[in-house]
Amino acid sequence: xxxxxxxxxxxxxxxxxxxxxxxxxxxxxxxxxxxxxxxxxxxxxxxxxxxxxxxxxxxxxxxxxxxxxxxxxxxxxxxxxxxxxxxxxxxxxxxxxxxxxxxxxxxxxxxxxxxxxxxxxxxxxxxxxxxxxxxxxxxxxxxxxxxxxxxxxxxxxxxxxxxxxxxxxxxxxxxxxxxxxxxxxxx
Amino acid sequence: xxxxxxxxxxxxxxxxxxxxxxxxxxxxxxxxxxxxxxxxxxxxxxxxxxxxxxxxxxxxxxxxxxxxxxxxxxxxxxxxxxxxxxxxxxxxxxxxxxxxxxxxxxxxxxxxxxxxxxxxxxxxxxxxxxxxxxxxxxxxxxxxxxxxxxxxxxxxxxxxxxxxxxxxxxxxxxxxxxxxxxxxxxx
Numbered sequence: 595x596x597x598x599x600x601x602x603x604x605x606x607x608x609x610x611x612x613x614x615x616x617x618x619x620x621x622x623x624x625x626x627x628x629x630x631x632x633x634x635x636x637x638x639x640x641x642x643x644x645x646x647x648x649x650x651x652x653x654x655x656x657x658x659x660x661x662x663x664x665x666x667x668x669x670x671x672x673x674x675x676x677x678x679x680x681x682x683x684x685x686x687x688x689x690x691x692x693x694x695x696x697x698x699x700x701x702x703x704x705x706x707x708x709x710x711x712x713x714x715x716x717x718x719x720x721x722x723x724x725x726x727x728x729x730x731x732x733x734x735x736x737x738x739x740x741x742x743x744x745x746x747x748x749x750x751x752x753x754x755x756x757x758x759x760x761x762x763x764x765x766x767x768x769x770x771x772x773x774x775x776x777x778x779x780x781x
Numbered sequence: 782x783x784x785x786x787x788x789x790x791x792x793x794x795x796x797x798x799x800x801x802x803x804x805x806x807x808x809x810x811x812x813x814x815x816x817x818x819x820x821x822x823x824x825x826x827x828x829x830x831x832x833x834x835x836x837x838x839x840x841x842x843x844x845x846x847x848x849x850x851x852x853x854x855x856x857x858x859x860x861x862x863x864x865x866x867x868x869x870x871x872x873x874x875x876x877x878x879x880x881x882x883x884x885x886x887x888x889x890x891x892x893x894x895x896x897x898x899x900x901x902x903x904x905x906x907x908x909x910x911x912x913x914x915x916x917x918x919x920x921x922x923x924x925x926x927x928x929x930x931x932x933x934x935x936x937x938x939x940x941x942x943x944x945x946x947x948x949x950x951x952x953x954x955x956x957x958x959x960x961x962x963x964x965x966x967x968x
Binding site (some may be wrong): 596611621623626627630631633634635636668669671672674675755756757758759761762763764765767768769770771772774775776778779780 | 783798808810813814817818820821822823855856858859861862942943944945946948949950951952954955956957958959961962963965966967
């Protein structure tokens with residue numbers, strides 16, 4: 595069913611340039627841009643995933659400003675964008691929160707620049723989501739991407755986004771926007 | 782022809798919330814995310830448009846870091862993303878730069894949440910761009926959008942992006958990504 599889709603942005607554990615496992619920083623634009631994209635495409639919850647206390651506090655402060663503080667008065671639409679944005683300390687925690695709500699198995703969807711045996715096209719995943727009643731959790735990695743252990747838990751892996759150039763290095767914020775549009779857009 | 786497309790992000794003149802004409806600030810993410818999207822979809826030049834000296838200096842400093850400074854060593858792909866990013870002091874200046882290069886009329890394309898007599902679908906515009914040899918300049922407004930005088934110069938106005946919710950407030954960075962994918966993506 596269309597309204598059973600969750601999205602997570604993983605700040606830990608992800609790879610850095612040298613394939614070390616690191617925690618990246620939450621950026622203001624990860625919160626704003628992706629909350630707005632998720633709200634536009636009717637995602638049930640957007641989880642910002644980080645175990646780092648200072649990052650959690652920062653994220654809560656930014657969201658608080660728009661949800662309850664001055665920002666709410668300044669821009670009602672931004673408050674609305676944040677109503678479905680949540681924090682989680684780990685991918686596992688986010689999955690637990692979803693399971694408790696839905697009482698169903700959670701299917702992890704990831705994206706990769708590579709092709710895997712369980713790679714799926716945008717069209718096929720869109721069809722599935724519209725026609726079954728399973729729960730989907732689309733995960734995006736920051737930094738140099740999700741670690742292998744998370745990738746291996748994927749039910750499906752979305753095909754890489756290709757433009758027309760032989761350059762394929764979108765920001766995670768742009769990738770989220772394009773992928774949501776490809777799966778859920780009116781086109 | 783496919784390779785005759787330019788993109789501009791307008792920081793002045795745009796409306797603020799109260800429909801005053803203002804100059805907005807260039808953000809780091811306007812530079813990075815949109816340069817990377819433009820490079821991925823093979824846009825000829827991405828113009829960051831602002832007449833404000835301090836903003837021009839800031840933008841040049843950020844781009845310099847990635848094009849020639851330490852950033853170049855750290856991330857080659859980011860340097861590559863910036864090779865087609867330029868600054869212009871006004872929409873008119875950007876059009877002049879394009880005209881000098883191409884020696885042809887420049888067709889302005891804008892986007893709007895409203896429908897106009899010259900509104901065009903993504904599919905139709907994509908067809909046009911692939912099949913004719915005209916020059917297209919896709920303009921995006923920051924703040925609360927491009928002023929009417931610019932909108933009136935549009936050859937075509939792209940239909941609003943609709944998700945599935947009755948909420949439609951994407952960030953300009955997300956809107957650029959989705960629109961480039963709709964026109965030029967492999968889907």
